[in-house]
Every structure is written in C-alpha cells, then in structure tokens.
Amino acid sequence: GPKVLQIPSHQIIDMGQMVTLNCDPVSNHLYFYWYKQILGQQMEFLVNFYNGKVMEKSKLFKDQFSVERPDGSYFTLKIQPTALEDSAVYFCASSLLSAETLYFGSGTRLTVL
Amino acid sequence: GDQVEQSPSALSLHEGTGSALRCNFTTTMRAVQWFRKNSRGSLINLFYLASGTKENGRLKSAFDSKERYSTLHIRDAQLEDSGTYFCAADRTGGYKVVFGSGTRLLVSP
Known part of the structure; x- marks a missing residue:
C-alpha cells in the first residue's frame, strides 16, 4: 500500500539545539500531519498542513515548532530550540483529502538530553 | 476538548474466538x-x-455518528491479530484527527 517514509528513525540531540524531522508523504497526498507520542501515552495531534498553510494546530504545537514543505519535497517539523519535554516519538501522516484515510510513517524517536 | 474514549485498554482472546473494541x-x-x-x-x-x-x-x-460511538469486531481471532488497535475520529469542519488510547490485544493458542 501507500508508504510514508520518515527520516531519521532515531535522533539524539542536546537541549537547546535545533532539530528537523523529515517526512516523505504519499506522492499524491495533499494533507500532512504530525503527531507526538510520549512513551506509554496517547498519540497526540500536533498539526495539520495543507497548501503551504497550517490548517489546525493543538496546544502542543508550541511557538518553537514550525512546519513546511518547500516545493513538494519533504514535509518537515522543525523544533528550535528543543527542550527536554520534546523527547517523544513523532509520527508523520498524509491523506489525500482532509482528515480522510491517514497513512502513517514509522516514526522518528527524538531524544533530547 | 474533543475526547475519544476507547475500551477495553487490554483484551485477551483464544484463537478462534472473537470480541469487540469500542470507541465512544x-x-x-x-x-x-x-x-x-x-x-x-x-x-x-x-x-x-x-x-x-x-x-x-x-x-x-x-460507526454511528448520532449515537457517538464506533466498534471494531474481530472474529475467529488468529495469533497474528495480536497488537495494539487504535480508533481515531474527526469533527465536521475540523482538520484534527483525534486518537483513542488504544486496545492491546493478545491472542493466545
């Protein structure tokens, strides 16, 4: 079936540094999402992105977070600066239509030291 | 905020049996x-x-939108069905798909 690829699978960085998580969504999809899952906890919605704009974001999507997809390349989540509480697995998803069938990547495990 | 309440949190089945997961x-x-x-x-x-x-x-x-619930029925469970199952839902006019907390299913021989 359609695949969403996330790069890297693991990332370890020092608190205060910048990190960029990359997502290669399904090729013809138009809507892109980031979710955050802290170990043992629920999958939490961060943001929905469409046509170059954030359509909806949650309270977890702090000012230090930003998303973009320049020229149809990777859909990225940038955190600058990182904090200890940003340690989690971040999942990217895409869908053809808004909030319809979501396809997920395998996640990027981010560890902030 | 929007809440998705998923149950049970864990479920054990013997091969060949069935059950239902629910989200309210x-x-x-x-x-x-x-x-x-x-x-x-x-x-x-x-x-x-x-x-x-x-x-x-x-x-x-x-899925019954009016009654605010959805179910997932598994019949004739097999060992490979073991894993964690999630429901997720969205509101009309929204862009956010909200997840339930998951059901950990274990199918045993």
Missing part, C-alpha cells in the same frame, strides 16, 4: 478510522467510515 465520542464526529500498530511500530489503516458498517475479512467496523 464526547461530541459528534464526522468520521472514524481504525488502525493496528504493526511490529515495526507503524500504524496500518484498517477502516475509514463516515457512516454504517464495513467488513474486511475477519474484521468488521461500525
């Missing part, structure tokens, strides 16, 4: 999706429903 919604949802997390940690989409029921093999899902 605290508000009217437009559509629901069901996922299984595979051994690699990826979420595999099982169903997308905006109404009614859908069936795929030994799995069947139902």
Whole structure:
C-alpha cells in the first residue's frame, strides 16, 4: 500500500539545539500531519498542513515548532530550540483529502538530553 | 476538548474466538478510522467510515455518528491479530484527527 517514509528513525540531540524531522508523504497526498507520542501515552495531534498553510494546530504545537514543505519535497517539523519535554516519538501522516484515510510513517524517536 | 474514549485498554482472546473494541465520542464526529500498530511500530489503516458498517475479512467496523460511538469486531481471532488497535475520529469542519488510547490485544493458542 501507500508508504510514508520518515527520516531519521532515531535522533539524539542536546537541549537547546535545533532539530528537523523529515517526512516523505504519499506522492499524491495533499494533507500532512504530525503527531507526538510520549512513551506509554496517547498519540497526540500536533498539526495539520495543507497548501503551504497550517490548517489546525493543538496546544502542543508550541511557538518553537514550525512546519513546511518547500516545493513538494519533504514535509518537515522543525523544533528550535528543543527542550527536554520534546523527547517523544513523532509520527508523520498524509491523506489525500482532509482528515480522510491517514497513512502513517514509522516514526522518528527524538531524544533530547 | 474533543475526547475519544476507547475500551477495553487490554483484551485477551483464544484463537478462534472473537470480541469487540469500542470507541465512544464526547461530541459528534464526522468520521472514524481504525488502525493496528504493526511490529515495526507503524500504524496500518484498517477502516475509514463516515457512516454504517464495513467488513474486511475477519474484521468488521461500525460507526454511528448520532449515537457517538464506533466498534471494531474481530472474529475467529488468529495469533497474528495480536497488537495494539487504535480508533481515531474527526469533527465536521475540523482538520484534527483525534486518537483513542488504544486496545492491546493478545491472542493466545
């Protein structure tokens, strides 16, 4: 079936540094999402992105977070600066239509030291 | 905020038996999706429903927007069905798909 690829699978960085998580969504999809899952906890919605704009974001999507997809390349989540509480697995998803069938990547495990 | 309440949190089945997972919604949802997390940690989409029921093999899902719930029925459970199942739903006019807390299913011989 359609695949969403996330790069890297693991990332370890020092608190205060910048990190960029990359997502290669399904090729013809138009809507892109980031979710955050802290170990043992629920999958939490961060943001929905469409046509170059954030359509909806949650309270977890702090000012230090930003998303973009320049020229149809990777859909990225940038955190600058990182904090200890940003340690989690971040999942990217895409869908053809808004909030319809979501396809997920395998996640990027981010560890902030 | 929108809440998706999923139950049970854990479920044990013997091979060949069946059961149902349920999600209740605290508000009217437009559509629901069901996922299984595979051994690699990826979420595999099982169903997308905006109404009614859908069936795929030994799995069947139902969604009642008015009554604010969705179910996932598993029949003739097999060992490979073990894993964590999630429901997720969105409101009309929203862009946010909210997840339940998951059901950890263990199928034993």
